[in-house]
Amino acid sequence: MTDIEVHVEPQLKNSPSGKPVFEGRQQEDMSELNEPLLLLADAALAPPCGDQGACSYDCEACSHPEVGGMERSIQSMRLQLQFLMSKADDLHDCLVNGQGHLDRDALAAAVPSFLFMCQPYFNHLESTARSTMSQATPLRLDIYTRLLNFSQQLCDRLEQLVLTYASHSLLCLDETEPNSMSHFCIGQSRLSQLRLTVFRYCKPVPYLARFDTGLYKRMRWNVEKLRDEWQQQEADEEQDGESEERDEETVGDTEYYFLCYEDIPNGHADADGDDKVVRMWTIGQWVQVNPDPDTEDIYNWIMCEVPQASYHRLLFLGSDEPSSCCATDYLQQLLLSRQTAE
Template sequence: MTNPEVQDEVQLACGSPSGQRGFGVLQEEEAGGESEADRMDGLQNTGHGEAEEPLPSLPVVARAPPCGDHAACSGGSCSCQGVRWMERSLRSMELQLQFLMSKADDLHDWLVNGQGHLDREALAAAVPSLLYTCQPYFNHLESSSVVSQHTILPYDVYTRRVQLLDFSQQLCDRLEQLVLTYASYNLLCLDETKPNSVSHFCVGQSRLGPLRVTAFRYCKPTAYLARTDTGLYKRMRWNVERLRDERQTDDEIEDGDTEYYFLCYEDIPNVHTDEDSQGVSHGSVVRMWSIGQWVQVIPATDDIYDWILCEVPQANYHRLLYLGSIEPSSCCATDYLQQLLLSHQTQE
């Protein structure tokens, strides 16, 4: 018989419908005077609802400093309150991180440790549900760490931003490993051309003025185009939606209002390769990373009938930023993309 406690944990992880990935805007609620236990209970109940609805909210302490604008503060008391606020905020976010990481560890251990009494299909369904549950947390971390171009941050604010990005990176890495592990057991599909694929997951949404940026992480390098070998492999995608009005809903966003950017690598032949005595070359290619934009080629228009008749869309890759031979973390790559977008806004 199934262990009731373990079964409850699986049902908790399956809180949202299997496979749903609704990437709405984080709708924060007032934390009020909730205890830490209340906040964790609220976290456990996230992940419910239909995919097209806004993401469930995560009760968090992190709001605005109790004193308001730092520039308007004077005296040491305000500074001390701001420090205490940041400490409480980081502690709250760390507790939520620990909870989500423990859920990922549980799903990993139940599968790898061979607890055969657990239903494999239920475990497999719990993974996409956990990815869905983590999205509000990613959103809050991402929106809390965005800074304007050329902004000089106070040391304490800078330190908090680094810690928040570290939380995001830890959870991203853990979820990626979880998906890869389940895929190695043939319980999840990573082929993005399949309707039930878990090839990528959302790692945060933020606002940059009139732009709404949603980041996605591919669990493994994926061909840039599904049916054509371009030599490019993508690791991240960003949907950049241009909002004409802050109150604009997802249904009101037109196709032309969204641009797509990718973190990709390509293996470039190394012309400086040396051959050994047997004529074998070593290091014949160099892996180069870059951020580029999806430039649509087929279909040639945004007409809905052209899209219906087009089985697989195709696009060129317009390189915007070369990053060298070392793969950047997901947080660093998103930071690079945000700086690109901010620089374009300045030029406009």
């Protein structure tokens, strides 16, 4: 996918092409990969504390229904994580242990389908953990940490799965190619009047796909501003009687933020030393340069093959790469501070 990717992203609710994962007996062996993950998201929780044979929670959790309910929900999420991790292992084993007996096209189609299946789980974790950050009663820190640990585990496993398939020339990670699998979605959450959709790049890729700027991106956040209650009411009244489907929640353009690194020359390094450059991780904003985002001339957009943008650095994170969950924490704190300042 080229740099225009920041403007065009498949909707999470859309289905993939529907291509079969495997054929014949292979399809029977791996049919569980096609189970609708949405059913897993509604999996039954553990029995209530009144069931002595099934309840394993302590008395404190039982005496506080909201705590016990969250513990049971976490147990359900843990089971879903185990299921998804096992499916990722199956896909890995099918490639590594039985590559010669499987159709390459079927294998290549299985991974994008599986990544799509994981999106509802990522969304559930992210929205449960993060959407309460700006509320008066946020989650307990230990629960927050456990939920995001589930998300991090699955993200790391899927990243390795994609890299393994790419190493066998079954997937392309080059953004200039239309079928690139350079990144995948790892969840969506809401922060006050903002909706964040998070994407993880399987490996660092150039900030601009066709130009070497010295910047390499690792994550992307699409940040949409949502209508408040009064704006939504006015929009509903204006649309009264219309059947056209559109997202009435969104207001204005989407902003795009990236986690990037760049190698900066180290002026204090020895001439023969290995530390001649220092790697610096930052979070910054995509600031479009061409075509002019304020232009009303539609031909400027039509004639521009790939949009160009500068990188506005907002937060310096040092030389150590943050995990995907920590990086999203940093961005949320940045967005919250901006909202407070406004």
